[in-house]
Structure formats: C-alpha cells, structure tokens
Amino acid sequence: MSGSDAGSSSGAPAAEPGPGTFAVELAEGFAGDDVSVLIDGRQMWHRNGVTTNYSVGIADVVRLPLPASAWPTVEVQVGRRSATQRVDVTGLGTSGGELRLRARIDPAGALTLGTASDEPRF
Amino acid sequence: MTVMEPNAPVTDVELDTDADTEAVDTTAHVATATEPRSDPSAPAEAALTASDLAPQANGQLTAEAPGEITPIPIPRPFPFPLPYRMASGRYRSRPIGYQLELRVDIDGARPLRRLSGDYYSISGAAVSYFGSWTVDAVTVQTSTSHVTVVGTARTTWSTTFTVATVTIPRAHLGRPAPAATIEWSTPSGAKGARYHCMWESTSFRTVELEQDCESGVTPFSSYDTRSLPSGGPARTLSVTNAFAEAGVQMLDTGGGNVINTPSGYLWTNASLHHAMQRHFSRWQEQPQYKVWLLHARAHEFGVGLRGIMFDQQGLQRQGCASFYQAISSGSAQNQREQLYVNVHELGHCFNLFHSFHKSYMTPPLPNRPGALSWMNYPNNYNPGGGAPSGAAAFWAAFGFEFDTLELAHLRHGFRNAVIMGGNPFGTGAALEVGxxxxxxxxxxxxxxxxxxxxxxxxxxxxxxxxxxxxxxxxxxxxxxxxxxxxxxxxxxxxxxxxxxxxxxxxxxxxxxxxxxxxxxxxxxxxxxxxxxxxxxxxxxxxxxxxxxxxxxxxxxxxxxxxxxxxxxxxxVAPRMSSDDEVAELLLRDQAGMALTLLGSDSPYLADGTNALETVVAEHGEHPAAVFARLALGTNAARPFADVDDTGSVRIRERDLARADELLGAAVDASRGDSGLDDLTVYETLGYLAGSFEAEGETDRARDLRHDAATLAESKHAPTSVLRSLQE
The missing domain is CATH 2.60.40.2970 (Immunoglobulin-like)
Structure with a gap:
C-alpha cells in the first residue's frame, strides 16, 4: 500500500471540459439499452449496453460539439423509442456555460428528454 | 454428523447444544467477558467496571474462616437503582456443524423489534455461508431474570422450524454480557435446534473501512451538528460515528494511500475501479464486509457530482468515492456536505438506493421522497401535504440518520443483500421489507x-x-x-x-x-x-x-x-425413483425452453421435446405428465413452419387427433384440484377449439368452448375470465 499514480484502465485520463459545452445526460431507467443521440437528424453518438448507475442516477454523460445551428433539435433514441427537444445554444460558445439535457426512462417505460438541473448529485 | 438444515432438531452428541455446549460455552462466556472485543460503539456502561459495582450489585459475601467472629456486614445501600445492560446486539454460537450469528434488536437506540441471523456451515477448517433468516416483528417479555423474544422467521432455505424463541438473562451494568439462547420450533410446537450464542458486540454488523486519498484532497474528518440548524441532537459526527448510530461498526483499517494524479485529473468509473483493485489492500472478488472509500477531487460526469458508488462490475458495491471539487473549503456547509456525501456513498455499498429511486430497485419499492435520510437528496426532499420541501427544509429537519426501512436493511437484511460483493446493486434489498x-x-x-x-x-x-x-x-x-x-x-x-x-x-x-x-x-x-x-x-x-x-x-x-x-x-425433493427420473428429464435446459414455447418441432429443441415425450410415454401417471401433454398437445394443435438452409419453407400441418388426445387427457386430469391450474385448463380448451375451428370442425370447436365455459362457471371464475371465454 504505497502512494502511486491513479492508473487508468480506459485509456488517457479524461480532461476538463472546455468553455461552452453541450451535453446529454443519460439518467434513470437505462438497462443494457442501445442508445443513439442525434442532432438535427444526424447521429452524433451511439453505444450499446447503456446502463444506469443508480448511485448517481446517471448512465453516461454524452458531450457533444456545439451544434452549427442556433436552435438545433436533439433526439435521443433508445431502441425503438425516441424523444426530441429543440434547444437554444445561442452564445453558448462564448459564455463558457454548459447546456445539459437529461434523458430518462420512467419505470413504466416512457422516455423523456428535458433540461437537466444543475443541482448536485451524490 | 452434519444436519441438512440448521433449524432442525439434532440428536447427535456433537451437535447437542443443550448438554454439550452449555459447559463449554460457560468457559467461552467468561473468556468473552474478561477479554472484551474491541467495540468502539459500545455504550457508556463500559466506563463502570465490575469491581466498582460487584459488591453492591449481588450482595455476595466472601467466605470466612470458621471460628472467627466477624461483625455482620451491613450492606451499604447503592445510591440509585442499577440499570440493566441492553440485550440488543450481536451474538455468536460455537462453530459446530453450523455457526449462528444472531442479531437481537429490542432495546437501545432506535430499536426495531426484530431478530435476524446468518448461518455458516462448518466443515473442518472450511466455513461457508449457508443462509439467513429474519423475524420482522417480535413479542418481548421481560421478567426480573430474563428477556424472552419470540417471533416467526422468514428464511432463505427450506425449514418448518420457523418460530424463534430467544432467551437472554438480564444482567446489570458492569456485569459480563450474558449469552443468548435461541430455540427453534414449528408453529405447532415441535422442538427444533437450540443454539447458545455468546455476546459479541453491541453492533449488529462490523465492516472494515479502508480509505485512500487523491493528492491535493483533504479528506473529511468530523462535523459538529451544532454548526448549522438541524433536526437531530447536537453531536460531533464522523463517518464511523454515523454508522455506529445505525448499529453498524465501521472499523477504520487505515489505508491512507495518497494517489497521485495529474493536475485537473477527472476520474472515470473505469479508472476508479482500477484504482480500487490497485490500492484497496483488502479487495477480493468475493463477498466480504470490507469496503473502500476514495476521497477524490472530480469526476468526468461534471462538477455537480459529489460522490459515486462506482463498483458495478463483477462482484459489486465494494468501493465508492467522494468528490471534493465543489465542497473543499472548511465552511460549515461544506463540512456538512462532506459528511453527508461520505455516509451516503457508503450507504450505496450496503445496497441502499436513493429514497427517490426505490422504484427502480429489483424488485421495486415505492419511492420515499419525504424521507429524512442519508439516502435522500436534500434538493429532492418532499414530505408532501404542502409541508416545506427542498434543500433548506431537508437540512432543517434532517437528524443525520437513515430512515427506518433502511435501518432494517442495514441491521437485518439477508446477508447477500447487504454484504459488499453480494447481490448486484439494487437487487434483493426489498425482499426483507415488512x-x-x-x-x-x-x-x-x-x-x-x-x-x-x-x-x-x-x-x-x-x-x-x-x-x-x-x-x-x-x-x-x-x-x-x-x-x-x-x-x-x-x-x-x-x-x-x-x-x-x-x-x-x-x-x-x-x-x-x-x-x-x-x-x-x-x-x-x-x-x-x-x-x-x-x-x-x-x-x-x-x-x-x-x-x-x-x-x-x-x-x-x-x-x-x-x-x-x-x-x-x-x-420438494424427489421421493421415489420415478420422481427422480422425471426431474432429470424436465430440468434439462431444452425441456425448460420447450415448456415455455408449449412445444416445438425445432431440431434445436429436440432434446427437450424428447424429454417431454419420454415423460408421457414412460411416466404417464406422474403429476408432471400433464404439463408434458399440454406442451406436446398444444404444439400438435398448430402448424409448424420449418425454414431450411436454402430458405424453403416446409409447413407441418396441424395434427388435431394427436392434439385432442394429449390435451383432452391433460384437461381431464385437471378438472379437480390437481393437474393444471384452472386458467390454463380454460385457455387450453379455448386454444384447441380455435384449432378445430380453423380446420372447419365447428361442432367440435363449439363443444370445447361450451366445456370451457361450463367448467369456468362451475369453478366460479372471475367475470374477466368468463368474458374472455365468450369472445
């Protein structure tokens, strides 16, 4: 038991996100799902086996490049279910803030997409 | 001799805990009393020593030499009534055949009036977990000499000896803790096994906690609850104190690694798991009451993430982390949040879900957004009824404790639902809820x-x-x-x-x-x-x-x-050789699938289909034969499409004669109280009727539907069933 580096089993250490970020948080209800995130109809991210960690209620946080359009439509597809949200990213690239959406599946199976709160998670 | 289940009575001398262990246990009892185990959560009575109290407590006289004139001693009255020791705590029997860890929860802080225990099977030097039991509600009778606790147990194994009677002699403070005796019986009163269990600890469970720290992070130490308004009594709480109040002893085993990371490093769940395997000296891929807590700076999920139970691969719940990036200052708010985060994440390692996520558990429970618990989010706190909600209301009322159901889980949950490395996170933790x-x-x-x-x-x-x-x-x-x-x-x-x-x-x-x-x-x-x-x-x-x-x-x-x-x-275990043969046939993997599909012509399930055929042919009178007939008959009642390698489709047509014979026999064997369940019988008759109808045999179809409806009416089937039979 001696002090040493953290090590990483998944490649290089993650980096702090830069100013002005756009992210989709995959929250409660995911259980080995096939998930895609699309912006204006174009698939930007896809992963199989997405599963929520209920110690934080998050399965993954998908960081995306700032969309070219000011009012992009974000779509999250989970299997055959889909939810969309039109968002305003005007000025996000210069303000340094983060716009985060949250997709969740309720216990009855309904998929919803909305703005994530910035409240702490434990 | 080792009995097959630990609650059953034993006559073998080796396991006769009545006669054999009483004497041995007394020695062990003295050893326990004179060499008390380390128990940081022991109550204040430990400060009173036996020598302080013994003469007054029991009035025993020292033997005198004969002939000497000795003034009659006048006992000095004790200035106040001497209280009794608590009976609650953890007890353990000797490791003979089975060893019982017994938990008694009837007095002390937040008593839940429950009993629980874990059995360990002893075979030579090998010890393996056998099963757990819990009594959700007990009756307690207290006399001047004994406390008797009685209740009916739920067990993880099969036993008819489910009534637990625990007897504990009463002892004054300063006296050695008495042993507890548990005697099992059936509800009708037949006696089962008896275990004599030495007192072990006031804690219901003991967990080893190893803590490491990321470079540059000052780990949490303690928080004075008087620093800010709160709902509980004033006290100074560390992580170990908080769990001690719940009845769980956290033995801080040190650790103290400093894990060096590059500036601005963000942890991922994978790197956290890797760090746990590398730095948690007690980590093993097996269930054990050992847990690792990393005090770290930040996680890639964002600055809002204060902590995580990241260990959700392999045997889970053995490690967690807290993130100080946003709460590192020494302000009272931050110190309070550091305490909350550390206890909260360790709570996850005990298989506790968030109060508002209980509905996502397996099996689920209703959410408890109004819980004043370590496991609720302050922001999500909502007691309902128009009462104040949100973080300010939560902190004002929070007493720094787990809610009652969580307490029941921590103290009395079945071992695999609680122990780190046991059931996967969120699984099984609801099964012990009342x-x-x-x-x-x-x-x-x-x-x-x-x-x-x-x-x-x-x-x-x-x-x-x-x-x-x-x-x-x-x-x-x-x-x-x-x-x-x-x-x-x-x-x-x-x-x-x-x-x-x-x-x-x-x-x-x-x-x-x-x-x-x-x-x-x-x-x-x-x-x-x-x-x-x-x-x-x-x-x-x-x-x-x-x-x-x-x-x-x-x-x-x-x-x-x-x-x-x-x-x-x-x-029930097979009683006769035919039971054994049928079990061997029906427990084949493909037989299970063939029963699920209610039969199939698929060559991929040939082994399962053959097993069903064998049951009908060779064990036609066995109670399981009706299920084999049901599956084979249902399959015969429908066409089967076989697609060969060239893509050609070959249809096997219905074989209504065979279907009628098999299903008719299955239904006839089930018209009374045995065989298939009633709903399956009605559905089978309806299915067969549909098959005859599809082949134009409407008279036979009508007769079968009439038979189903008449049978259902005679058995007082619910309206919804009668309606579906008419459709």
Whole structure:
C-alpha cells in the first residue's frame, strides 16, 4: 500500500471540459439499452449496453460539439423509442456555460428528454 | 454428523447444544467477558467496571474462616437503582456443524423489534455461508431474570422450524454480557435446534473501512451538528460515528494511500475501479464486509457530482468515492456536505438506493421522497401535504440518520443483500421489507397485485406456474388481462432462491406489444397464470429443493409501481425413483425452453421435446405428465413452419387427433384440484377449439368452448375470465 499514480484502465485520463459545452445526460431507467443521440437528424453518438448507475442516477454523460445551428433539435433514441427537444445554444460558445439535457426512462417505460438541473448529485 | 438444515432438531452428541455446549460455552462466556472485543460503539456502561459495582450489585459475601467472629456486614445501600445492560446486539454460537450469528434488536437506540441471523456451515477448517433468516416483528417479555423474544422467521432455505424463541438473562451494568439462547420450533410446537450464542458486540454488523486519498484532497474528518440548524441532537459526527448510530461498526483499517494524479485529473468509473483493485489492500472478488472509500477531487460526469458508488462490475458495491471539487473549503456547509456525501456513498455499498429511486430497485419499492435520510437528496426532499420541501427544509429537519426501512436493511437484511460483493446493486434489498409497507401502497393506488404459485409444494422438476392477479378496487385504466403475463414486460418478478441469490426473472420469449388498456374497477379481478420455471439468463430457475420467495411488481399505466406480497414456494425433493427420473428429464435446459414455447418441432429443441415425450410415454401417471401433454398437445394443435438452409419453407400441418388426445387427457386430469391450474385448463380448451375451428370442425370447436365455459362457471371464475371465454 504505497502512494502511486491513479492508473487508468480506459485509456488517457479524461480532461476538463472546455468553455461552452453541450451535453446529454443519460439518467434513470437505462438497462443494457442501445442508445443513439442525434442532432438535427444526424447521429452524433451511439453505444450499446447503456446502463444506469443508480448511485448517481446517471448512465453516461454524452458531450457533444456545439451544434452549427442556433436552435438545433436533439433526439435521443433508445431502441425503438425516441424523444426530441429543440434547444437554444445561442452564445453558448462564448459564455463558457454548459447546456445539459437529461434523458430518462420512467419505470413504466416512457422516455423523456428535458433540461437537466444543475443541482448536485451524490 | 452434519444436519441438512440448521433449524432442525439434532440428536447427535456433537451437535447437542443443550448438554454439550452449555459447559463449554460457560468457559467461552467468561473468556468473552474478561477479554472484551474491541467495540468502539459500545455504550457508556463500559466506563463502570465490575469491581466498582460487584459488591453492591449481588450482595455476595466472601467466605470466612470458621471460628472467627466477624461483625455482620451491613450492606451499604447503592445510591440509585442499577440499570440493566441492553440485550440488543450481536451474538455468536460455537462453530459446530453450523455457526449462528444472531442479531437481537429490542432495546437501545432506535430499536426495531426484530431478530435476524446468518448461518455458516462448518466443515473442518472450511466455513461457508449457508443462509439467513429474519423475524420482522417480535413479542418481548421481560421478567426480573430474563428477556424472552419470540417471533416467526422468514428464511432463505427450506425449514418448518420457523418460530424463534430467544432467551437472554438480564444482567446489570458492569456485569459480563450474558449469552443468548435461541430455540427453534414449528408453529405447532415441535422442538427444533437450540443454539447458545455468546455476546459479541453491541453492533449488529462490523465492516472494515479502508480509505485512500487523491493528492491535493483533504479528506473529511468530523462535523459538529451544532454548526448549522438541524433536526437531530447536537453531536460531533464522523463517518464511523454515523454508522455506529445505525448499529453498524465501521472499523477504520487505515489505508491512507495518497494517489497521485495529474493536475485537473477527472476520474472515470473505469479508472476508479482500477484504482480500487490497485490500492484497496483488502479487495477480493468475493463477498466480504470490507469496503473502500476514495476521497477524490472530480469526476468526468461534471462538477455537480459529489460522490459515486462506482463498483458495478463483477462482484459489486465494494468501493465508492467522494468528490471534493465543489465542497473543499472548511465552511460549515461544506463540512456538512462532506459528511453527508461520505455516509451516503457508503450507504450505496450496503445496497441502499436513493429514497427517490426505490422504484427502480429489483424488485421495486415505492419511492420515499419525504424521507429524512442519508439516502435522500436534500434538493429532492418532499414530505408532501404542502409541508416545506427542498434543500433548506431537508437540512432543517434532517437528524443525520437513515430512515427506518433502511435501518432494517442495514441491521437485518439477508446477508447477500447487504454484504459488499453480494447481490448486484439494487437487487434483493426489498425482499426483507415488512409487509405493512406494501399494504399502505395498495391503499393509495386503488390496485392490488397478488401472486400465488399454482402448486406451493411442487416436486423437483415439476413446471412452476405462478398465478398473478390484479384487482382494481376503483375505476381506472389498467392493462388487459393477458398483458399481465411477465412476457409482456409490465409485470416483473424477483425470485429469491434457497441459496440466497435473487434472480430477476427474464422471460425467454418477450412480447413487444403496444399496451392494451381496459377500464376496470369495482373490485374487478384480472387473473393470469404464467409458467416461470425457465429464465432467459439462468435457465432452470427452480432446480434445487428448498424454499423460493417470489415477489412481483406491476407498472400501472399512470406510472404507479405496485408491489405484491411475497409468495413462498417450497420445491420438494424427489421421493421415489420415478420422481427422480422425471426431474432429470424436465430440468434439462431444452425441456425448460420447450415448456415455455408449449412445444416445438425445432431440431434445436429436440432434446427437450424428447424429454417431454419420454415423460408421457414412460411416466404417464406422474403429476408432471400433464404439463408434458399440454406442451406436446398444444404444439400438435398448430402448424409448424420449418425454414431450411436454402430458405424453403416446409409447413407441418396441424395434427388435431394427436392434439385432442394429449390435451383432452391433460384437461381431464385437471378438472379437480390437481393437474393444471384452472386458467390454463380454460385457455387450453379455448386454444384447441380455435384449432378445430380453423380446420372447419365447428361442432367440435363449439363443444370445447361450451366445456370451457361450463367448467369456468362451475369453478366460479372471475367475470374477466368468463368474458374472455365468450369472445
């Protein structure tokens, strides 16, 4: 038991996100799902086996490049279910803030997409 | 000799705890009393020593030499009545055959009036976990000499000796802690095993905690609850103190690694798991009461993430981390949040879900957003009824403790549902919750979900059928009756098996269907029966003799999560050689799948189909034969399409004569109280009628439908069933 580096089993250490970020948080209800995130109809991210960690209620946080359009439509597809949200990213690239959406599946199976709160998670 | 189950009576001398261990235990008892084990959570009475109190306490006189004149001593009156020791705590029997860890919870801080225990099987030097039991509600009788605690236990294994009677002599403070004796009996009074258990600790469980720290992070030490308004008494709390108040002793084993990271490093769940394997000196891929806590700076999920129980691969819940990036200053708010985060994340390692995420557990429970608990989010706190909610209201009322159901889990949950490296996160932690909670849930929803095995005592290998019933007390939309079958995904099942594992049932064939809703009310009863013997992941689900506990949940269309009471099923070991042969045939993997599909011509299931054929041909009188006839007959009643390698389709047409013979025999054997369950009988007659109808034999079809309706009416089937038979 001696002090040493953290090590990483998944490649290089993650980096702090830069100013002005756009992210989709995959929250409660995911259980080995096939998930895609699309912006204006174009698939930007896809992963199989997405599963929520209920110690934080998050399965993954998908960081995306700032969309070219000011009012992009974000779509999250989970299997055959889909939810969309039109968002305003005007000025996000210069303000340094983060716009985060949250997709969740309720216990009855309904998929919803909305703005994530910035409240702490434990 | 080792008995097959620990509650049963034993006559062998080696295990006769009555005579044999009484004498030995006395020695052990003295050893325990004179060499007390380290117990940081021991009560203040430890400050009073035996020598301080012994002369006054029992008035014993020292023996005098004969002939000497000795003034009669006048006992000095003790200035106040001497209180008794608590009886609550952890006790342990000697390791003979089975060793029992007994937990008694009847007095002390927040007593839950429960008993629980874990059995360990001893074989030479090898010790292995056997099973757990818990008594949810006890009656306590206290005399001047003894405390007697009685209650009926739920167990993870099969036993008829379910009534526990625990007797503990009363002892004054300063006296050695007495041993507890537990005696098992059947509800009718037949005596079972008896264990003499030495007192071990005031804590119900002991967990080793190893803590490491990322470079640059100052780990939390303690928080004075007087620093800010709160709902509990003033005290200084560390992580170990907080758990000690819950009855869990956290032995801080040090650790103290400093893990060097590059500037601005963000942890991922993978790197956290890697760090745990590298730095947690006690880590092993096996269940153990040992846990690792990393004090770190930040996680890639964002600055808002204050902590995580990241260990969700392999054997889970062995490590967690807290992130200080946003709460590193020494302000009272930050110190309070550091305490909260560390206790909260360790709570996850004990298999506790968030108060508002209980409905996502397996099996689920109703959420408790109004819980003043370590496991609730301050922001999400909502006691309802218009009372103040949110973070300010939470902190003002929070007493820095777990809620009562969480306390019951921490103290008395079945071992695998609690121990780190036991059940996967969120699995099985609801099975020990008391039934009263579920009753309240039913009252608010206007719905009742009931389950009962069609045969509560099947022979090993008999297909297990579960009757599921939804009752709508007031008018509302619910799923159509057939969609209550687990294969549609609206009803989920969790099965606790005799060896303590909990399986969330996954139907091998899942039907993806749009929800079909019907308006129900006025105590409408919607029953369905489902064969649940074969699981997509684990295969044969009921492949060992013993007691299985089943609980169901139903996601109603309005989002309400309903949970059934727990149904118990005892799989009985084969009695005769034919039972054994039938069990061997029906517990084959392909036989389970063939039963699920109600037969198939597929060559990929030939072994299963052959097993069913063998049961009918060679064990036609065996109770399991009706199920084989049902599967083979149903398959014969429908065409089978076979696609060969070239893509050509070959249709095997219905064989109605064979179907009629097999299904007729299965139905006839089930018209009374044995054989197939009633719903399956009606459905079978209806299915056969449909097959005859499809072939133009309408007279035979009409007769079969009439038979089904008459039978259902004679058995007082619910209206929903009678209606479906008319459709």
């Amino acid at each position: 039934e009263e909670f579920l009753d309240r849930m039913s009252d608010t929803s206007g719905l009742r979900l009931g389950i009962a095995p069609a045969d509560p005592r099947p022979l090993l290998g008999m297909p297990v059928v579960l009757n599921i019933t939804l009752t709508a007390e007031r008018t509302q939309m619910v799923h159509r009756r057939d969609q209550l079958h687990p294969k549609y995904g609206f009803v989920h099942l969790a099965v606790s098996r005799p060896h303590g594992d909990v399986i969330v049932y996954q139907p091998p064939v899942q039907h993806c269907a749009e929800p079909a809703l019907v308006n129900s009310g006025h105590d409408d009863v919607l029953p369905i029966s489902a064969y649940i013997g074969y699981d997509a992941a684990v295969g044969q689900l009921f492949d060992d003799p013993g007691t299985y506990r089943i609980r169901a949940s139903y996601a109603a269309p309005d989002g309400t999560m309903l949970v059934s009471d727990t149904a118990t099923l005892r799989v």
